[in-house]
Amino acid sequence: MEPSVTGRCLCGGVRFELSEPATRAGYCHCTRCQRRSGTASSAQARIDGRTLRIVRGEHLIKTWRHPDGGFEKRFCGECGAHLFSRDPDDHTAVTVRMSAFDGDPGVRPTWRAFVLYAASWEAIPDDGLERFDEGVPA
Numbered sequence: 559m560e561p562s563v564t565g566r567c568l569c570g571g572v573r574f575e576l577s578e579p580a581t582r583a584g585y586c587h588c589t590r591c592q593r594r595s596g597t598a599s600s601a602q603a604r605i606d607g608r609t610l611r612i613v614r615g616e617h618l619i620k621t622w623r624h625p626d627g628g629f630e631k632r633f634c635g636e637c638g639a640h641l642f643s644r645d646p647d648d649h650t651a652v653t654v655r656m657s658a659f660d661g662d663p664g665v666r667p668t669w670r671a672f673v674l675y676a677a678s679w680e681a682i683p684d685d686g687l688e689r690f691d692e693g694v695p696a
């Protein structure tokens with residue numbers, strides 16, 4: 559089966575495609591991801607931003623930057639679905655929220671980052687994935 563390289567937001571106003579399948583992925587347990595997603599952790603694939611093309615709805619994408627820094631959060635301003643994050647200083651460093659893919663992106667999460675901040679109300683699964691107290695080392 560070919561990995562999915564296309565995706566969209568909840569309302570379908572934004573559609574995107576990758577020129578290459580994603581090859582790395584992990585879960586983020588940071589408090590920002592908890593607040594923006596409404597979940598205990600966020601599965602995201604890391605990609606080279608140059609492989610990402612917004613097929614439609616670019617004008618719907620809102621980019622929000624936390625005043626304290628970190629990656630920009632990019633989401634559909636119409637339906638609120640989170641799609642990407644991006645290093646504001648390096649647009650080649652991009653993540654795709656895995657739930658945004660149309661089908662199975664092929665890649666599987668292999669790490670859990672920011673576990674120091676994991677939600678108290680949901681135990682981190684004992685799945686053997688590599689764990690990092692803070693972000694994934696470069």
Ligand SMILES: [Zn+2]
Pocket residue numbers: 567568569570571572634635636637638639
């Ligand atoms: Zn939308």
Ligand SMILES: [Zn+2]
Pocket residue numbers: 586587588589590591592600672
């Ligand atoms: Zn996060």
